[in-house]
Amino acid sequence: MDYILEGLINGIVLLVSGDEETYSAISTTLKVSTMSIIASLIIGIPIGFVLGYFDFPGKRTLRTISDTLLAIPTVVVGLLVYAFISRRGPLGSLGLLFTLPGIAVGQTILALPIVVSLTAGAVEGLDRQLKLTLLTLGARGRQLAISSLWEGRYAVLLAAATAYGRVISEVGASMMLGGNIKWYTRTMTTAISLETAKGEFDMGIALGLVLMLLAFAVNAALSAFKKRAAQ
Amino acid sequence: MGRFFKRTSLVLAFIAVFAACAAAETPVLRMATTTSTDNTGLLDYLAPLFKQDTGIELQWVAVGTGNALALGRNCDVDMLFVHDPESEEEYMKGGYGVDRKQVMYNDFVIIGPEDDPAGIKDKSVKEAMSAIASKKIPFTSRGDKSGTHMKELSLWKAAGVPVPEKEQWYIQTGQGMIQTINIAAEHSGYTLTDRGTFIKYEDNYKGNPPLVILVEGDEALLNQYSVIAVNPERCKEVHYDLATKFIEWVTSPRGQQLIADFKLLGKQLFFPNAK
Amino acid sequence: MKVLYELSGIKHRYNGRLVLDIPRLVIEEGDIVGLIGPNGSGKSTLLRILAFLEAPSEGTLHFKGMPVGSEGEPPRRDATLLLQDSFLLKRSVFDNVIYGLKIRKEKSLRKKAFEALKMVGLPPEEFAHRPWYALSGGEAQRVALAARLVLRPKVLLLDEPTANVDEASAILIKEAVLRAVKEWKTTVVVATHDLLWLYEVAKSVLNLYQGRIAAQGTSNLISGPWRPLNDGLWERALPDGQGILAVSPPSETATAILDPSDIVIATSPPAKVSAQNILSGRVTQMLLDNSGERVAVAISLGGVSLRSTITPKAVKELSIQPGQRVWVLFKATALRWL
Numbered sequence: 001m002d003y004i005l006e007g008l009i010n011g012i013v014l015l016v017s018g019d020e021e022t023y024s025a026i027s028t029t030l031k032v033s034t035m036s037i038i039a040s041l042i043i044g045i046p047i048g049f050v051l052g053y054f055d056f057p058g059k060r061t062l063r064t065i066s067d068t069l070l071a072i073p074t075v076v077v078g079l080l081v082y083a084f085i086s087r088r089g090p091l092g093s094l095g096l097l098f099t100l101p102g103i104a105v106g107q108t109i110l111a112l113p114i115v116v117s118l119t120a121g122a123v124e125g126l127d128r129q130l131k132l133t134l135l136t137l138g139a140r141g142r143q144l145a146i147s148s149l150w151e152g153r154y155a156v157l158l159a160a161a162t163a164y165g166r167v168i169s170e171v172g173a174s175m176m177l178g179g180n181i182k183w184y185t186r187t188m189t190t191a192i193s194l195e196t197a198k199g200e201f202d203m204g205i206a207l208g209l210v211l212m213l214l215a216f217a218v219n220a221a222l223s224a225f226k227k228r229a230a231q
Numbered sequence: 232m233g234r235f236f237k238r239t240s241l242v243l244a245f246i247a248v249f250a251a252c253a254a255a256e257t258p259v260l261r262m263a264t265t266t267s268t269d270n271t272g273l274l275d276y277l278a279p280l281f282k283q284d285t286g287i288e289l290q291w292v293a294v295g296t297g298n299a300l301a302l303g304r305n306c307d308v309d310m311l312f313v314h315d316p317e318s319e320e321e322y323m324k325g326g327y328g329v330d331r332k333q334v335m336y337n338d339f340v341i342i343g344p345e346d347d348p349a350g351i352k353d354k355s356v357k358e359a360m361s362a363i364a365s366k367k368i369p370f371t372s373r374g375d376k377s378g379t380h381m382k383e384l385s386l387w388k389a390a391g392v393p394v395p396e397k398e399q400w401y402i403q404t405g406q407g408m409i410q411t412i413n414i415a416a417e418h419s420g421y422t423l424t425d426r427g428t429f430i431k432y433e434d435n436y437k438g439n440p441p442l443v444i445l446v447e448g449d450e451a452l453l454n455q456y457s458v459i460a461v462n463p464e465r466c467k468e469v470h471y472d473l474a475t476k477f478i479e480w481v482t483s484p485r486g487q488q489l490i491a492d493f494k495l496l497g498k499q500l501f502f503p504n505a506k
Numbered sequence: 507m508k509v510l511y512e513l514s515g516i517k518h519r520y521n522g523r524l525v526l527d528i529p530r531l532v533i534e535e536g537d538i539v540g541l542i543g544p545n546g547s548g549k550s551t552l553l554r555i556l557a558f559l560e561a562p563s564e565g566t567l568h569f570k571g572m573p574v575g576s577e578g579e580p581p582r583r584d585a586t587l588l589l590q591d592s593f594l595l596k597r598s599v600f601d602n603v604i605y606g607l608k609i610r611k612e613k614s615l616r617k618k619a620f621e622a623l624k625m626v627g628l629p630p631e632e633f634a635h636r637p638w639y640a641l642s643g644g645e646a647q648r649v650a651l652a653a654r655l656v657l658r659p660k661v662l663l664l665d666e667p668t669a670n671v672d673e674a675s676a677i678l679i680k681e682a683v684l685r686a687v688k689e690w691k692t693t694v695v696v697a698t699h700d701l702l703w704l705y706e707v708a709k710s711v712l713n714l715y716q717g718r719i720a721a722q723g724t725s726n727l728i729s730g731p732w733r734p735l736n737d738g739l740w741e742r743a744l745p746d747g748q749g750i751l752a753v754s755p756p757s758e759t760a761t762a763i764l765d766p767s768d769i770v771i772a773t774s775p776p777a778k779v780s781a782q783n784i785l786s787g788r789v790t791q792m793l794l795d796n797s798g799e800r801v802a803v804a805i806s807l808g809g810v811s812l813r814s815t816i817t818p819k820a821v822k823e824l825s826i827q828p829g830q831r832v833w834v835l836f837k838a839t840a841l842r843w844l
Contacts, residue, residue: 098290133589
């Protein structure tokens with residue numbers, strides 16, 4: 001049991017002393033997750049809004065597809081994206097494999113169904129009185145759509161936080177698409193899995209602590225947004 | 232709505248910054264290598280020196296030799312640093328690689344628990360392999376077509392023992408070398424490893440590891456490392472020029488001296504033998 | 507007076523069910539129209555049509571002499587509707603109030619918003635920066651009204667504006683609306699159960715029943731089912747066990763009109779009178795009407811509300827007060843059939 005306690009102490013020492021390798025994994029995770037969350041919001045919010053706001057044929061099917069993709073395994077995304085961005089694949093010329101944008105592509109695909117489904121749900125769940133109120137205050141066309149989305153903003157933030165939680169904690173896509181390259185594409189989760197496999201716990205524990213802290217922050221944000229969304 | 236647009240432009244600014252990061256100026260050489268060169272820290276030691284000498288950033292993906300060769304076939308890396316002469320030759324024959332050069336060697340060792348239940352200590356490799364098989368003592372295999380795995384398969388063959396593919400005591404980990412040693416230790420079993428990784432493993436346990444070297448020094452256990460550039464005629468996108476630079480550098484007197492100087496626990500891990 | 511709204515042959519259906527049927531209705535500029543009627547009688551539907559939020563299934567609607575809906579956008583920015591449940595946008599009080607101005611790209615938002623907040627009795631310094639969720643029901647409804655008054659609307663449509671608010675807010679809302687009428691000649695249509703609006707504010711009252719305008723003015727409407735007694739009398743049972751008597755309804759489900767001036771009020775049970783209806787109830791509200799010559803008294807008979815009008819002198823002599831137990835007397839023949 002000693003080595004667990006020792007690992008915990010060494011882990012904290014790594015964090016406090018600002019160990020370069022540990023902080024490289026932290027900053028890599030933050031960089032890549034920021035890229036993927038921004039991309040998934042930019043793509044996902046308009047799609048989710050259209051799915052939630054308008055009625056058109058095929059809407060149900062699209063919603064079902066998005067809802068099903070919520071549970072897509074990270075390794076399947078890793079495999080599919082790998083096949084596409086490998087230099088032999090159709091998008092090979094972009095040179096994305098084993099780069100941060102490459103991981104971000106995979107993570108964006110993971111986050112997208114969450115953003116789409118939750119945004120659509122949020123927009124559908126807007127009070128019927130909201131539309132009447134906006135109309136009777138004189139809103140038209142685009143103003144109506146933008147104001148509706150703005151009214152659902154806490155629910156959209158909720159979607160973003162949920163998606164972010166999935167993105168920072170996934171390991172499959174990061175490992176397969178990033179290649180776990182030290183200093184470049186080694187994220188917190190791939191570093192933890194590597195260090196544990198090597199039987200070296202210190203850095204794994206240090207990163208585990210940071211990851212849990214992040215998860216805690218995301219969760220705190222979630223409950224704050226939930227509260228606001230309900231008011 | 233002004234605020235909305237302000238936010239949007241902020242987001243776009245973010246993307247621009249990341250895009251700029253992605254398109255860094257420094258030339259980057261991407262290599263697929265075996266877990267042994269990574270786990271021992273050899274590449275961590277060489278990469279900054281290589282950059283100092285040439286200005287080229289070395290990035291590597293550490294997988295088994297089999298996977299590394301697959302990455303080369305897919306044109307996903309610029310060069311390979313691997314250790315399975317037989318599959319390397321097949322790879323070269325397939326026209327996937329060019330400029331194959333020997334770089335260094337070390338040797339494989341068979342390790343196991345100190346009490347040695349199969350009684351293989353100081354025996355020949357052939358005798359050791361058949362003893363393990365007949366006594367059905369746990370043996371962990373990489374099982375990932377890595378150089379070490381390919382070597383292990385050839386050892387079974389040489390010992391006249393069929394590969395114990397489906398035996399209960401034969402554990403295929405599908406993971407890297409250090410992981411596989413750890414799993415062998417959990418089962419109090421044997422495994423085949425390159426000496427470099429074992430020294431690193433010993434280091435982790437401060438010189439008092441659960442598994443020790445039982446068989447070594449047999450000619451059959453030689454472990455030869457080579458570098459191969461991915462064939463630029465097949466793969467238009469690879470950085471053949473950078474790969475050539477690395478091959479020249481690592482086989483040059485300076486590169487060879489650096490490898491010889493790389494020590495862990497005061498022990499030399501790799502022996503340069505570039506021709 | 508200029509004609510503002512002209513409805514002809516309006517029919518409106520929800521899923522095939524007829525909810526509104528108005529052959530003809532004219533509302534003039536500066537009018538203050540009260541809408542009364544039981545729940546589901548079509549008041550809210552009529553308001554939404556007048557607010558151009560819904561287009562009628564049939565018939566034509568003219569606004570300022572122009573047909574609505576045939577081409578182009580409806581003149582939605584001329585009319586604004588205050589919904590029954592105070593609904594605010596998820597932003598500060600100030601942002602709620604200026605929303606309509608902002609989308610109209612108007613200037614000096616702060617000055618206008620502060621004026622509007624003052625109009626509804628909310629000190630701007632105290633309320634402007636409050637978030638939407640830190641308001642009482644009455645305050646929220648006044649913010650919603652301020653968000654409409656700030657637009658200086660040509661038409662202000664109110665759906666039960668004071669049904670769910672405290673009494674102080676109800677008075678402030680009424681005063682703010684009256685000021686809008688006075689200062690900007692705003693036309694008001696208000697659906698309400700509240701005598702305050704019907705007698706103090708409204709210049710005319712429409713009595714809606716099952717989607718139709720059953721009567722003009724504040725007549726009482728008494729709907730079936732009617733049950734035959736002997737002597738050709740029929741009875742409509744009340745929830746408290748009493749019954750209203752009428753003579754020969756055309757059908758069991760017919761609706762009768764009872765004029766408020768036909769109802770006599772007594773403060774003690776009368777001995778012998780010719781009227782067949784002597785019912786006991788409680789005064790819920792009393793109001794002096796616009797002219798100052800009549801007092802409207804609302805009386806609840808076990809949940810059914812009747813309106814009676816009597817003179818101020820009678821009020822003084824009987825010393826009636828809200829909450830007091832009274833007896834209402836009217837002839838069975840005073841009930842006229844629709």
